[in-house]
Amino acid sequence: MSPPGAGDAAHFDVLVIGSGPAGQKAAVQAVKAGRRVALVEQEPGVGGMCVHRGTIPSKTLRESALQLSRLRSSAALLDFALKPGLEVASLMARLDEVVAAHVAYMGRQMSRNGIQLYHGRARFLSDRLVEVLSVDGSTRRLTAETIFIATGSRPRSPAEIPIDHENILDSDSILSMLYLPESLTILGGGVIACEYASIFAHLGVRVTMIDRADRPLKFMDAELVEKLVRDFERTGGRFLGERNIGSVEWDGVSKVVTRLATGETIESDKMLVALGRAAAVDGLDLAAAGLRANARGLLEVDAHCRTAIPHIYAIGDVIGPPSLAATAMEQGRRAACHALGLPPGSAAEMIPIGIYTIPEMASVGLSEDDAAKRFRGTPVIVGRGRFDEVARGQISGVQDGLLKIVGDPTGTKLLGVHIVGEGATELIHLGQMALLAGTGIVAGIALPAALIFSRRPPSPYVGRAADLLDVLAIMALIPLACAVIGIFGAIRGLFASIGG
Ligand code: FAD
Numbered sequence: 001m002s003p004p005g006a007g008d009a010a011h012f013d014v015l016v017i018g019s020g021p022a023g024q025k026a027a028v029q030a031v032k033a034g035r036r037v038a039l040v041e042q043e044p045g046v047g048g049m050c051v052h053r054g055t056i057p058s059k060t061l062r063e064s065a066l067q068l069s070r071l072r073s074s075a076a077l078l079d080f081a082l083k084p085g086l087e088v089a090s091l092m093a094r095l096d097e098v099v100a101a102h103v104a105y106m107g108r109q110m111s112r113n114g115i116q117l118y119h120g121r122a123r124f125l126s127d128r129l130v131e132v133l134s135v136d137g138s139t140r141r142l143t144a145e146t147i148f149i150a151t152g153s154r155p156r157s158p159a160e161i162p163i164d165h166e167n168i169l170d171s172d173s174i175l176s177m178l179y180l181p182e183s184l185t186i187l188g189g190g191v192i193a194c195e196y197a198s199i200f201a202h203l204g205v206r207v208t209m210i211d212r213a214d215r216p217l218k219f220m221d222a223e224l225v226e227k228l229v230r231d232f233e234r235t236g237g238r239f240l241g242e243r244n245i246g247s248v249e250w251d252g253v254s255k256v257v258t259r260l261a262t263g264e265t266i267e268s269d270k271m272l273v274a275l276g277r278a279a280a281v282d283g284l285d286l287a288a289a290g291l292r293a294n295a296r297g298l299l300e301v302d303a304h305c306r307t308a309i310p311h312i313y314a315i316g317d318v319i320g321p322p323s324l325a326a327t328a329m330e331q332g333r334r335a336a337c338h339a340l341g342l343p344p345g346s347a348a349e350m351i352p353i354g355i356y357t358i359p360e361m362a363s364v365g366l367s368e369d370d371a372a373k374r375f376r377g378t379p380v381i382v383g384r385g386r387f388d389e390v391a392r393g394q395i396s397g398v399q400d401g402l403l404k405i406v407g408d409p410t411g412t413k414l415l416g417v418h419i420v421g422e423g424a425t426e427l428i429h430l431g432q433m434a435l436l437a438g439t440g441i442v443a444g445i446a447l448p449a450a451l452i453f454s455r456r457p458p459s460p461y462v463g464r465a466a467d468l469l470d471v472l473a474i475m476a477l478i479p480l481a482c483a484v485i486g487i488f489g490a491i492r493g494l495f496a497s498i499g500g
């Protein structure tokens with residue numbers, strides 16, 4: 001039966017609001033299950049913040065920073081620096097092309113699957129009725145049995161920090177900076193703060209990162225983060241932890257002045273405010289659907305991403321951390337499976353985290369601290385493979401990295417895999433496969449790593465579980481080393497051809 005006020009509304013089985021990674025995956029999953037699906041997007045292009053302002057633009061800039069740092073490390077005798085006053089856009093030359101290709105691909109995927117796309121801003125009229133306002137002012141009503149809210153997030157803007165998007169910027173405006181600054185202060189210690197801190201530091205910007213916590217990325221394994229911070233400081237960056245902000249102001253001439261509660265003052269050309277994100281639900285009229293955001297500005301859901309209204313799900317950034325694209329996709333897929341009564345497949349906690357700092361970080365399963373908490377008092381077993389212990393890593397010049405395997409106290413069950421270093425986000429899937437298979441450490445990591453890539457048998461090490469884990473960790477690095485050598489070869493070739 002149509003909900004009250006539906007009038008001539010178009011009816012669908014599933015309605016998705018927002019075309020970012022979360023919404024897109026939910027829509028595709030539902031349509032593949034034979035449902036009639038509508039997707040509403042307010043922007044002209046599909047893909048969400050991920051494509052237009054988040055992941056893809058920042059990764060394009062990161063690629064330039066990476067190439068520069070590789071060039072520096074493979075040409076240590078050449079003391080060079082970027083031209084002063086370099087335009088940021090020139091470091092992201094291929095961005096428009098990449099975004100356009102991605103938007104076109106996703107548009108094709110939607111139409112090929114028969115997903116009905118509506119352009120406009122959605123708002124709830126009731127828990128089953130949504131109005132879509134188009135740019136030309138016309139409105140359309142849609143009803144659905146199941147609704148997915150996938151409207152993403154926006155930067156949190158504390159009232160006391162005067163963000164002007166010119167000198168004091170947020171993650172939506174940072175890449176609109178015209179010129180590369182000489183110095184940058186970053187407030188925050190989350191994923192976005194760390195990614196930009198390491199990218200700009202590798203581009204030669206003097207970066208100061210300030211956070212309330214004693215270390216950034218509190219949800220990641222502490223040993224990995226320590227390595228990241230060391231690398232950041234080696235490139236000239238500064239991390240100031242356990243600091244509270246007193247005030248921030250633009251001096252009206254050339255500097256952003258940050259005063260800390262400790263009395264310290266930091267001056268920089270620009271500032272990035274990356275103090276978390278809030279759900280983008282303004283204008284959705286959640287109250288009409290019987291919903292509201294919590295005190296942190298996020299939508300609350302159960303383990304299946306269901307809100308307090310059972311046929312309305314919320315997925316992706318709108319429900320809060322980890323606020324990553326891959327997680328958003330998996331939430332979309334799993335929530336759609338739940339809504340349609342389909343088995344979701346793999347366990348949610350086996351979704352790897354990939355963070356594109358320089359160096360990259362990746363993680364799946366329990367960290368050492370979490371594992372220690374789970375086994376209260378009984379020491380868990382940890383193995384470490386350092387990149388500089390793999391000959392191929394040394395040959396290719398990629399020596400700065402660590403792969404860490406966490407096992408249960410008996411050393412037979414794999415609990416987590418954590419990596420910092422180049423290629424971490426590729427290698428993590430080996431750990432994910434092992435965890436998903438639910439097998440012991442040897443079967444999970446040693447077989448793919450040892451049989452395929454290594455000639456070094458673990459047998460002499462079987463006596464001690466920690467030693468065994470060390471060996472397995474090192475072996476697991478070998479596919480990475482192969483991949484990295486390939487990438488390096490390609491980059492050297494590229495620079496050689498540019499130079500020629
Ligand atoms: P979004 O991608 O934000 O999509 C939401 C969509 O909903 C938008 O298109 C919006 O226009 C639309 N919408 C909102 N309200 C309405 C409405 N009322 N009506 C119709 N449409 C509406 N993640 C990673 O995994 N790896 C990374 O390296 C990474 N880097 C990042 C770097 C930066 C600088 C930022 C900001 C984010 C980064 N992320 C990264 C995070 C990633 O971009 C997000 O986690 C992901 O985009 C969330 O997807 P989503 O589908 O929840 O929301």
